[in-house]
Amino acid sequence: MEKQKFFSGRRERRITETLFLLPTVLAFIMVIIVPFLIGIYYSFTNWDGVSTAMNPVGLENYRTIFSEPAFLHAFLMTVEFTVLNVIAVNVVAFLMALLVTSQVKGRNLYRAGFFVPNLIGGIVLGSIWQFIYASILPAIGKSLGWAGLSSSLITNAGTVIGAMVAVNTWQYAGYIMMIYVASIQGISQQVMEAASVDGATYWVRVRKILIPLMANAFTISLFLTLTNSFKMFDVNVALTNGGPVTMFMSTPVQASELLALNIYNTAFKYSKMAQGQAKAVAFFVVLVVVSLVQVSINKRKEVEM
Amino acid sequence: MKKILVLVLALVMALSAMSALADITIVQNKVEIDGVLQEYAAEYAKEAGYNVKVNTIGGSVSYPVGLKAEFQASEPDIFVIEGPADYELYKDKIFDQTGAEWTQYTDAAYMDGDKVVGFPVAVEGYGMAYNADILAKAEIDPATLTNVNAYKAAFEKLDSMKEELGLDAVVSMVAGTTPGMTWVTGLHNFNIYLTVGLDRNDTSIIDKVLAGEVDEERFHAYCEYVALIFQYSDPDMLINGTQDMQLAAFANGKTAFYHQGNWMDPSLMELKPEFEIAYAPHAFLEEDTDGILVNPPSWYVVNTNGNVEEAMQFLNALATTEAGHDYMVNKAAMVPAFTNVEITPTTPLSKSVMEWNAAGKTYSWQQYKLPDGFGMGTLGGIYELLASGAIDEPTFEQMMKDAIATIPTL
Numbered sequence: 001m002e003k004q005k006f007f008s009g010r011r012e013r014r015i016t017e018t019l020f021l022l023p024t025v026l027a028f029i030m031v032i033i034v035p036f037l038i039g040i041y042y043s044f045t046n047w048d049g050v051s052t053a054m055n056p057v058g059l060e061n062y063r064t065i066f067s068e069p070a071f072l073h074a075f076l077m078t079v080e081f082t083v084l085n086v087i088a089v090n091v092v093a094f095l096m097a098l099l100v101t102s103q104v105k106g107r108n109l110y111r112a113g114f115f116v117p118n119l120i121g122g123i124v125l126g127s128i129w130q131f132i133y134a135s136i137l138p139a140i141g142k143s144l145g146w147a148g149l150s151s152s153l154i155t156n157a158g159t160v161i162g163a164m165v166a167v168n169t170w171q172y173a174g175y176i177m178m179i180y181v182a183s184i185q186g187i188s189q190q191v192m193e194a195a196s197v198d199g200a201t202y203w204v205r206v207r208k209i210l211i212p213l214m215a216n217a218f219t220i221s222l223f224l225t226l227t228n229s230f231k232m233f234d235v236n237v238a239l240t241n242g243g244p245v246t247m248f249m250s251t252p253v254q255a256s257e258l259l260a261l262n263i264y265n266t267a268f269k270y271s272k273m274a275q276g277q278a279k280a281v282a283f284f285v286v287l288v289v290v291s292l293v294q295v296s297i298n299k300r301k302e303v304e305m
Numbered sequence: 306m307k308k309i310l311v312l313v314l315a316l317v318m319a320l321s322a323m324s325a326l327a328d329i330t331i332v333q334n335k336v337e338i339d340g341v342l343q344e345y346a347a348e349y350a351k352e353a354g355y356n357v358k359v360n361t362i363g364g365s366v367s368y369p370v371g372l373k374a375e376f377q378a379s380e381p382d383i384f385v386i387e388g389p390a391d392y393e394l395y396k397d398k399i400f401d402q403t404g405a406e407w408t409q410y411t412d413a414a415y416m417d418g419d420k421v422v423g424f425p426v427a428v429e430g431y432g433m434a435y436n437a438d439i440l441a442k443a444e445i446d447p448a449t450l451t452n453v454n455a456y457k458a459a460f461e462k463l464d465s466m467k468e469e470l471g472l473d474a475v476v477s478m479v480a481g482t483t484p485g486m487t488w489v490t491g492l493h494n495f496n497i498y499l500t501v502g503l504d505r506n507d508t509s510i511i512d513k514v515l516a517g518e519v520d521e522e523r524f525h526a527y528c529e530y531v532a533l534i535f536q537y538s539d540p541d542m543l544i545n546g547t548q549d550m551q552l553a554a555f556a557n558g559k560t561a562f563y564h565q566g567n568w569m570d571p572s573l574m575e576l577k578p579e580f581e582i583a584y585a586p587h588a589f590l591e592e593d594t595d596g597i598l599v600n601p602p603s604w605y606v607v608n609t610n611g612n613v614e615e616a617m618q619f620l621n622a623l624a625t626t627e628a629g630h631d632y633m634v635n636k637a638a639m640v641p642a643f644t645n646v647e648i649t650p651t652t653p654l655s656k657s658v659m660e661w662n663a664a665g666k667t668y669s670w671q672q673y674k675l676p677d678g679f680g681m682g683t684l685g686g687i688y689e690l691l692a693s694g695a696i697d698e699p700t701f702e703q704m705m706k707d708a709i710a711t712i713p714t715l
Binding site: 154242252253254269271 | 481482483484485541544545676677678679681682683686687689690693695704
């Protein structure tokens with residue numbers, strides 16, 4: 001009797017819930033929270049990543065990184081890449097979503113086809129596209145006599161970011177398209193038909209009905225593409241490896257080295273773990289601020305049916 | 306404490322007096338030679354009367370970590386060090402082999418001042434590999450390529466005969482960050498400045514570089530040599546070329562020279578080049594510098610706490626017996642660091658490295674003393690700017706100097 005009383009009602013539920021949560025919470029603490037805190041701690045030291053010597057240096061690393069041309073350049077390039085990439089991926093994804101939800105023949109095949117590039121891993125994809133950019137496109141350009149294509153687009157500092165956007169769009173637009181497709185299919189056909197009866201053309205219907213009603217899909221898609229672009233790493237490594245080299249603040253820097261790759265190189269290539277951690281902390285803060293702003297703006301545009 | 310020590314010493318002496326030879330253990334880091342080394346050790350054991358156990362650390366375990374673990378378990382008698390970092394760590398345990406029989410046949414031993422401490426496992430080398438057929442057709446004698454003026458004349462002549470000889474470019478060279486080739490420029494090519502023309506033990510130039518300074522005259526000559534190589538290379542190859550593309554251009558007879566080391570031999574043989582290949586020196590000075598850049602990647606050292614006698618015997622046999630030579634050259638496909646080895650490798654680049662080494666015409670590698678990432682990253686980027694034509698030679702020289710000046714602050 002006593003036992004049953006102890007485990008009954010609200011209290012029993014709470015214990016059960018806690019027990020069920022425990023494994024996940026423990027795993028989360030172990031692999032996310034603890035490394036995150038240790039990382040913040042490292043950013044205030046001079047640790048090189050291997051040696052046993054580690055001394056606190058206060059804010060030194062933060063001062064260094066914000067006067068380092070390579071880091072500032074990587075920051076600017078990441079912003080440029082993010083802006084271009086978010087626009088390109090979402091525009092392409094939205095147009096593809098319209099295509100595969102229309103009455104066009106073979107739309108199921110398109111749906112699958114557009115999604116397939118997303119199944120290829122970033123490193124493999126980067127290597128394939130490196131070959132395309134370095135060998136295939138110049139060969140085509142030369143045989144057609146197009147000056148713009150006859151040299152590799154990824155070893156030209158002016159075009160390399162655009163080339164990366166093209167590859168990322170090719171890979172990622174299919175995935176975002178799926179979100180738009182789901183959203184479009186969730187909109188009642190009656191509304192669209194009613195507008196059509198009232199004489200609204202297709203583009204008016206898309207602009208005045210579809211897009212406002214899809215606002216929550218835009219919130220998610222923009223959030224995903226924004227964070228994905230900001231954190232871009234695998235395609236960056238495999239496709240361009242940060243190259244080519246260009247001048248910035250009268251120092252040679254890597255033209256396509258985005259933030260994540262810059263952090264990785266600082267920590268592992270140059271054996272400056274502590275500085276890399278300081279960059280990672282700065283990166284985290286910026287990413288959180290940017291995505292919070294984006295989500296709150298998008299949320300305001302969402303409407304209920 | 307003292308008593309125990311005396312007791313141990315007495316015991317050791319008693320054991321060795323019994324003349325029963327103790328077994329030894331080797332800990333090494335080359336996975337690819339594990340099998341052949343085991344075989345050689347087994348053969349050796351039959352003759353020598355004691356067993357030799359080979360422990361190879363590699364694959365998923367990093368060698369420095371694995372070696373520490375080995376030392377925790379039971380101290381090996383012979384182990385491998387990969388450079389100054391390892392040496393500093395194990396210094397107290399490393400036996401002074403000065404005067405050992407093998408030391409007279411090599412100048413690539415790991416030295417601590419005047420002490421000979423490390424037995425070179427093998428040597429690797431690079432220079433300006435050339436296509437002997439093309440040079441013969443252009444009537445250039447590779448033996449004359451020992452100063453920068455000879456190179457200038459040769460490059461000019463070959464360049465003017467490009468169509469006749471079917472060449473795309475004179476030199477097959479790469480410098481691009483994107484295909485990940487900056488180690489060729491920022492490490493191996495930069496080492497030309499560090500050691501060519503100097504005695505193997507002469508560290509004056511690298512010491513200066515690490516202090517942030519350069520030898521003006523020598524550095525200027527070096528930078529002009531870099532510009533010369535780039536001038537006669539395919540500009541597209543310089544920036545976009547991968548290791549395979551660089552090799553293919555040379556192996557297919559599309560270039561006369563090839564800037565790579567003998568580690569490319571296996572890939573080179575796959576392309577079946579139909580001409581003779583050998584190395585010419587990287588001679589960037591006006592005066593003659595007749596030698597290529599050769600260094601052991603790692604060394605065997607003997608543990609002071611181990612069975613020193615047997616370990617030394619094993620190393621001596623490796624360097625002085627026919628079976629040892631056969632193992633190094635034919636079985637393990639390495640270029641031995643010893644001048645008394647008469648078997649020659651069959652692959653062209655290794656063969657040439659061996660000939661230069663046997664002739665004692667070699668310069669050392671010092672580039673591994675540069676700070677992490679500095680050669681491949683910082684310097685590599687500046688080489689690429691010169692290769693792409695974004696900067697000219699004087700700017701290149703200045704930017705290199707500026708970068709080197711930052712070394713003490715790194």
